Amino acid sequence: MAETALQLDSRDNVLVALQPLAAGTGVRFGAASTSVTEDIPAKHKMALEDLAPGDVIRMYGMVVGEVTQPIPRGGLVSTRNVRHRAEAYSATRQPVSFTLPDAAPWTERTFMGYRRADGQVGTRNYWLVLPLVFCENRNVERMKEALEEELGYGSEGNSYRQHVRKLLQQKKAANSATASAKETSAARVFPNVDGIRFLTHQGGCGGTRQDAQALCGLLAGYIHHPNVAGATVLSLGCQNAEIRMLMDELRARDPQMTKPVLVFDQQKSGRDSTLMGSALDATFAALEEANSATRSAAPLSALTVGLKCGGSDGFSGISANPALGYLSDLLVQLGSKTLLSEFPELHGVEQELINRCVTDEVAQRFYDLMHAYSARAKAVHSGFDMNPSPGNIQDGLITDAIKSAGAARKGGVSPVRDVIDFPQYATTPGLNLLCTPGNDVECVTAQSGAGANLVLFTTGLGTPTGNPVAPVVKISTNSQLADRMADIIDFDAGGIITGEKTIAECASELLEFCIGVANGERLTKAEQLGQYDFIPWKRGVSL
Amino acid sequence: MAETALQLDSRDNVLVALQPLAAGTGVRFGAASTSVTEDIPAKHKMALEDLAPGDVIRMYGMVVGEVTQPIPRGGLVSTRNVRHRAEAYSATRQPVSFTLPDAAPWTERTFMGYRRADGQVGTRNYWLVLPLVFCENRNVERMKEALEEELGYGSEGNSYRQHVRKLLQQKKAANSATASAKETSAARVFPNVDGIRFLTHQGGCGGTRQDAQALCGLLAGYIHHPNVAGATVLSLGCQNAEIRMLMDELRARDPQMTKPVLVFDQQKSGRDSTLMGSALDATFAALEEANSATRSAAPLSALTVGLKCGGSDGFSGISANPALGYLSDLLVQLGSKTLLSEFPELHGVEQELINRCVTDEVAQRFYDLMHAYSARAKAVHSGFDMNPSPGNIQDGLITDAIKSAGAARKGGVSPVRDVIDFPQYATTPGLNLLCTPGNDVECVTAQSGAGANLVLFTTGLGTPTGNPVAPVVKISTNSQLADRMADIIDFDAGGIITGEKTIAECASELLEFCIGVANGERLTKAEQLGQYDFIPWKRGVSL
Ligand SMILES: [Ca+2]
Ligand SMILES: [Ca+2]
Ligand SMILES: [Ca+2]
Ligand SMILES: [Ca+2]
Ligand SMILES: [Ca+2]
Structure with a gap:
């Protein structure tokens, strides 16, 4: 008989319900079992012991909340009886041990990408059109x-x-x-240009100088992005985000200024x-010129992968987040860059990440x-x-620390090689922490501006997020949603919940799927x- | 001979150059004259006396800067020798005297507007489509x-x-x-619906609860706006800006909930x-129903006018800002509401506005x-x-206080009847102060969300800003720009600079122009x- 609830770590004092648990029934978890005293919706937590106000809730072996009202063994953990609490942390690294999955089957694999003059490899070939200011x-x-x-x-396909x-x-x-109207459509005139991407935004003036500078840094990151052949830039003239500010940021990322940038x-x-x-x-x-690019084989190390939930x-x-973590652990061994972001959702797991930083300096930067x-x-x-x-x-993530403990699993167990701040560009192979909000679009926008040529996005409730230059693969945490x-x-990780697949199997299938996306053979749903x-x-x- | 420079107030120690002034020439201002010792570009300021570090710069009779490097009489005031300085202020009101222009010629005037069930009158008839979250x-x-x-x-007309x-x-x-494609266009199916306006935005989740609430308030203001017949609202489901939050904000503005709101x-x-x-x-x-609205005569008191630069x-x-001030002073006597916003650009003129507040409570709120x-x-x-x-x-507004002293003139000399904060809806006839940034689009967005059914926007450098529900009339400060x-x-106030028109004449012409816009006879450039x-x-x- 399959488990109907999960104890994520032997230190945990709550179970996660894999399906609705009815009051009065029994529940199996691992080799053990216990009885349910209150209805527990699927995805929610049930107390494994009698809990009193002041007690801590542990999940993944970590403190994720504090009890505010008594909860009997078998009762439901909810916002009525638990509040957010996270463990304190310091910038001092503690030793950690970890085991990486075997990446040997993937070392010779390649994807078909666009090689740029600066050495980066694109998974798409786009022309960008962007404004320096909302005007x-x-x-x-x-x-x-x-x-x-x-x-x-x-x-047409989408109208x-x-x-x-x-x-x-x-x-x-x-x-x-x-009334009558006839829709007509043209053949693609520049077949090797995968698209023209038109960015609009709400910045560039009427704010702080620092925000104008950060915007120029982000836009420079997009122009420098391997999926971009060049850009058309529209300026009003009087705005804070001046043309020279953008050009300075671009030069900082690409000293040779290898790409055409047309400014008006x-x-x-x-x-x-x-x-x-x-x-x-x-x-x-410029599109005629951009159309001369073609795909050729490139190693997986040329991938920069944003990790997002x-x-x-x-x-x-x-399900989906641990699968992403496994995938990240594979990729970093192949020399790829992976980006774990959403800093508000790393609150509660700071010490674990600090311990994984490769130097004191990197740890201090995160702190x-x-x-x-x-x-x-x-x-x-x-x-x-x-x-x-x-x-x-409503779906069981009742404290930020519970959300964080699950969110951090996207980063696997690998060492943290670098910590960078928005709108920096990622240049260090391995797992990077990139400071961004959890806000879905702000995060994916930043990951792409840091050079992500692929973004893996897990979701349990369903959200349509995509990005103008990076393909965004959306992975469901449960099969009902898929x-x-x-x-x-795009991809269902729900088999991990039903027991049909292991995390390792799911991660391998996902990597195979991603290579198809990187090749351009497969378009994402977004x-x-x-x-x-x-x-x-x-x-x-x-x- | 026309003046070539202007002393805005007899207490001022600088002149504004109305045209380029060459070193070694003389300059006339009012009945006086003086000599120019350094080239002064048009729109820039020339010192009327020898100035030493620590001296204050006065324009409009107010402190607008502090001298950091010596400036000789006849020399150029610039960011090299002057920094921002503004007078301190307190919440205590001082007595003020003021003279309002004669509004008698306008008391019987009307415009043709859309009367809504809640008593407001629209200058346009739109259907809104908006999202609760950026997803x-x-x-x-x-x-x-x-x-x-x-x-x-x-x-078509614009493609x-x-x-x-x-x-x-x-x-x-x-x-x-x-490649070939044929453009086709349909006849307008619902002729009494002036447009369907599609709002997109970057909020509703991934931020603070306060911002989600403010967004719902703003969107409710747009639905409640007199130019709007009703709205289609798209929700993702899991976001912070919940459907009930929007509905509560709408009920606060329109207790009878008189408008159709379709939520998905x-x-x-x-x-x-x-x-x-x-x-x-x-x-x-719903568009079929909205199409039944027609225009009828309404008093000018039904106008709510946003004032913007x-x-x-x-x-x-x-030129343009004093003309707007004059117009505002006319309108408030007719019972209209006018909105002065851009609070960062009121820094330096706080005391003047506090003195004009009608009660201590209103003054304290502004403070x-x-x-x-x-x-x-x-x-x-x-x-x-x-x-x-x-x-x-670059165009002569070298300190925030200089910018503010000119910006505040849009509010004329009338008493401040009310002070409201974003995203509140304006309900008090007369001059209102609405807290917004100077940021052009954030400000106009807020004015419209406060009920402005007309926005008057002055510009010296040229900026294309418009709004989805309020017509935005753009007024140039100089004829070259126009x-x-x-x-x-849309309208040139440059005649005030060349001496061809008085402020009063310009304001009258502008009000006539605005009535045409309010009638729907005239579409704005935006x-x-x-x-x-x-x-x-x-x-x-x-x-
Ligand atoms: Ca997340
Ligand atoms: Ca989210
Ligand atoms: Ca848009
Ligand atoms: Ca302004
Ligand atoms: Ca501005």
Whole structure:
């Protein structure tokens, strides 16, 4: 008989329900069993002993909460009787031991990628169009409108115009009003350009100088990204994020300035139509050049992989996140870079990560970033403990430390080679910690700006997130979700919950899947839906 | 002979150059004259006396800077020799005297507007489609793609597809590649619906609870806005900004809940196509109903007017902003509401505004909001003095206090009837202070969310800002700009600089122009360009 609940670590005083547990029934976990005294929804936690106010809740062997109301053995752990609590930590590293999975079967594997002049390898070949300030968003959108449909990057496969047309026909039958429109689509004019990606954002002026600088750093990261052939940049003229600021940030990432960057300034151009005409002409010519790129075999070490969870549930930390951790442990042995981010969701596991840092200096950097971030949240009367969303809580992630303990498993057990801050670019092979919010889109935006040419995103509740330049593979933590939201989920890790698959099996299948995505043979669901989310993290204030 | 420089107040120790002043020439101001010892670019300031480090710079009779390097009489005031300084202020009101312009010619005037069930009157009739969280942006954009072209709200007049098509034809002539596409456009199916406006934003989750609440307040303000007939709302499901939070905020603004609000939840819908199909069907039916609205005559008291400056130059505080102030002084006498915002740009004129507040309580509220905002900027190592942008500085607004002294003139001389904080809705007739950043789009977004059914936006450098629900009239501070960027400027106040027009004449013409816009007879340049900027002010942190 399969287990119906899981004790994640022998030190834990709660079980995770793998399915709904009814009051009065018994529950098996490992070789043991106990009785249920209160209905426990799937994904939620049941007390393994009588708990009194002040007692700590342990999961994954870690402190994840504090009891506020008595909970009997067999009773439900909830926001009514438990509050967030996390273990204190110091910057001093303690020795750790760990075992890495065998990466030998993967050492000779390659993917078909675009080799860039700077040595990086892309999994896609895009042209970027981006504004230095929000005032230019509308012009970027008009370039999109003009270029996408005419050059064959349109939305036919993904349009609801036909649906509206049917509504119109019904209306027409009912009364005399009439309307008609015909959809047409062009063949792809530049077949080796996988797309033109149009970024819009809300920064570049009306804020702090630091945020303007960080925005330029992020945009430079996108231009430097291996999936990008070059960029068209629109400037208004008077904004904080000046053209030279972007160019300095780009030079810091690519001293040879190997990529074409076409810059246009509206206040210098005068008429809007002058600006648009010049930008379109130059972009068109640049696309012809970008179209000369072709794919060739590259080692897996050329991958930079963002690790992300969002819309998490009580199974995230048991199925999909550990599978990602296993995959990360494989990849870092092959020389790839992996990025663990979402710092508010590392609150509670700081000491474990500090212990895994390869030097005191790296550990100190993580310690300092966590402290500064936490202080800033408290300064606005919030805190890391406010991270779990209503959906998280309803699905069993009732404290930030519970969420964190599961979230951190995406990083596996490998040493932490480097710690970098937004909007830095990742340059160190191995596991990197990249300081970002847990906010899904801000995090994926930052990972991509750090050079991620692949993002692996686990979800228990289902969320459609994608990115303009990195393919985002969405992995469900449970099979119900993979089935119910098949149009946004790429890969199902639910077999780990049902016992059909081990974490190692699931991770191997996922890596195979990822190579197909990296090759361009497989488009992610987000790419199919045209879901290109982009939100730069703004840390300062508006002025 | 016309003046070539202006002494704005008899207490001022600097002149504003109305045109470039060459070293060695003389300059006339009022009845006086003096000699120029250094080239002074137009819009910049010249010292009227020898100034030593520590001396204060006075403009509009107010302290706007402190001298850091000696400046000889006739020399240029610049960031090299002057830094920001502003006068201290207290919450205690001092008596003020003021003279209002004669509003009698306008008392019987009306505009043709849409009367809503709640008594408000719209200048436009829109249907709104908006997401509760950024995860739904893509679905909102797909609804836009499906509805706009099919229902006749497309971009033909404003599209660059034809431009790209020409480039393709040239390419075709050069080699054998081919592509073709035909643009089609539908007649407007619902002629009394002026548009469907699709909002996207970057909030609703991954941040503080306070920001989720503020976002719901802002979105409720947009739904409650007199230009809006009703709304379609997309929810993911697990986000912080829950459906009930939006509904509570809407009820607080409109206790009778008079407008149709259609809500769809993706996680409850399962397939993306189920969500999209239901949302489109219901929206289509609601548009039929919204189409029954018609315009009728309404008094000018039904106007709520946002006062805004952006991309400001050294003439903003001399021409367009005083014209707006005059107009505001007319409107408040007619019972309209006017909104002065951009609090970082009121730094330096706090005492003047406090003195004008109608009660101690209103004054204290303004004092408290300015203090809290300033403290928050300092906490992230910034400050109100960082507000001027590179473009502002280059065009003569070298300190925040100089910028503020000119910016505050948009509010005229009328009493301050109320002080409200973002995202509150304005309900008090007369001049209101609404706490927002100077950030152009965040400010206009907030003014519209406070009920502005018209926004007047002055600019010296040229900026394309528009809003999804409020028409934004853009007023140039100088005629060169009106000519050079004719496609984004609606009204030229430059005649005040050349001496062709008085402030009163300019304000009267502008009010006449605004009535045409309110009637819907006249579309603003932003409406013609489809410039619908929307950025909710986020005060907290990402988590
Ligand atoms: Ca997460
Ligand atoms: Ca999340
Ligand atoms: Ca957008
Ligand atoms: Ca301003
Ligand atoms: Ca500005």
